[in-house]
Amino acid sequence: MATASVSGSRKNELWRCLGEVNDPELDEPITEMGFVERAEVTSDGSVDIDFRLPTYWCSPNFAFLMLDGVRKALDQLSWSPAYRVKLHDHMFAEEVNRGMEAGKTFGDIFAELAEDQDLGALRETFRMKAFKRRQEAVLRGLRQQGLTDREILEMDLPVYDVAGFEPGEAAKQKPRYRAALLERFPDRRAYDPVFVTWDGERIPPTALTGYLGELRGVRINMEFNGALCRGLKQTRYKELDVVDGEPTLVDFIMDRVPARAAPTA
Template sequence: MTAAVSLKGEVWRALGTVLDPELDQPVTELEFVAEVRVDGADVDVDLRLPTYFCAPNFAFLMVADAHDAVSELDATARVRVRLLDHFAAEEINAGVAAGDGFDAAFPGLATGELAELRTTFLRKAHLAYQEQLAQQLLRDGVAPEELVARRLAEVPAGAALERLRRRRDQLGLPSGPDALLLIDERGDAVDVEELPVRLRFARTTRVSIEGNAGWCRGLLGTRYGRSAG
């Protein structure tokens, strides 16, 4: 295996950690990565989005996260991440390349950096994974009174549990085996009386995320002439 091929694989793996902030799925799975080129220790990554008018703050966040993820690789010397076919691509690409934040790239548009936006969508993803795991336990016969007292160590292992733990780590919420499955955004326990309303809201959030992901794949396939999925 050549060094270039090895580095290219590392770049793709790094890009697999970059999430669409709203869909909570890797940009690689969503097929937002158009191309990766490696020349020695120099790396170029081209990103594309489903529509020309995707929100610039979402787009900036993905480009900046992709740049940071690839730049952390020891084998890279120069990293350039470009957004293609987007109405604000020039501003986004220049801002990320210069290391400027969203405020600097779009003066007068932003009311703050992107940390708040990221936190909002991490909370939505956390809520969705809680609902997914809770519904699984309810189908298995766990009573609501037991569910609100269930610890993560007592939850079946799987992708949803791992994603839940990662989102909690990012949000600074308890994620160890003794942590409760159902907590609010502050980390407090959920009362059994509020459980039905909370699960209905969480299900709406999960369905919205999943529906938007499918919609984006369809748009991307239509735009670039590739099958979605």
Template sequence: MSTPAFADAAPSSAARAAEVWASLGSVTDPELDEPVTELRFVTGIEVDAEGRVHIGFRLPTYWCAANFAFLMADDMRAAVSSLPWVRQVTVDLRDHMYSDTINQGLARGHSFKATFAEEAADEDLDELRRTFRIKAYQRRQEAVIRHLLDRGWAVTDILDLDLPHLATLPIADPETLKLRDRYLEIRREWGGTSDNAFTSAEGEPVTPATFGEYLSLLRRVRINTEFNGHLCRGLLQARYDDAPTEGEPTLADFIAGRVAKREMGGHDQCRK
């Protein structure tokens, strides 16, 4: 490659890092149902002129479940690999008990089972993914139902609502709009084929008679998820001592390598 072309690589690599960042936004922590980018699990993105991508990945503790860690890393690899210019993706999990095992397993294209052949013979990652996808469905659904209840909707009106009407319901508040759209997105995967806006994950209808009990189930799911969410955020911040000052770190932080640098500091300390 000639020198002028290489000089051109700088702005384009920043643009490509931005593309990587955007595509990582579609990868969620299955337990928390939040994007890994918003959870501040992604510490840095490096893109070289050959289309190779290096992603720094961290978790709130050394002990975080290896199955979830693997799942997220594998999802990141898959999401970024789908970008047309990407030739190779390295996901680099740091400061985790199984950093080396997971990084090597992914680099070799191994499955979770093959990577953890000894420890996880029975582990079915697809089943795990399914379980937590259902919880995500329930949590997103609860947020929308709660919104409607707060707006004075009667239970019967909520249960009569169909998908086309939910999809076109005028909503002014952008946060609520996001909740609705996230629910509609997962409703395409779960909840059966009926037109009802609100069904159980398995597609069973909810009736006025079962509504109270059903809602209390959804609430317990939310309580569990929130427990994890609060702890994960608190532990991550305690571990790396880098609380977000003005909201979450911006893309600019990542492109400029500011977050990655801070993370490296933590990394060094951990190994001493």
């Protein structure tokens, strides 16, 4: 019984840690996107993970950022296990898996596969988009509660922390926006305004409507890309996503993707 309890506890911890790793472009957990196909704790305490992206052609940069996130999550596990992460059905899967088996770091493996892009700059771009998407959800939620734009934009962290939402997108994004804010501005003071631009500028109440329009564009782009990624993966592996017996946005999009179109990720 004790052994089973430890195994169950470790498996829960494993999935919880993996659930904190996001697709960098979409700001959605890789577990919810279905990229982690298998994550198991073996009898000796080591960890085996099978990882699969939506298409064979997914950018190696995106693969690197996600696999690096997986590595960091696994390094945080309380029992410090040995682990094996295997990438499947990707154009660089052979190179990645061979490198990992040889004990190379992800940085070494992807040094020649990163398409000569600055991964630090790419990571920063995705952090900015995630910041804006999370912020927009909370701002809209506060407006729906009847707060004035001035009340919202004068909100500091103590007031923000006690604000409540009904279950939904604003409630989901509230702690995530707080985390993004503190990551972006680690030296901010508790009584500084919570809602600022990515560059740290205050938002005048008269400008909030226009600012929300900008954030809405970021969200719609990310939501569409997320739906497309899910659709590509589901179509590729013959999975079906149905909610309450009705076709989802994924089905709608995939019905309109030309059969000969080259998918991108």
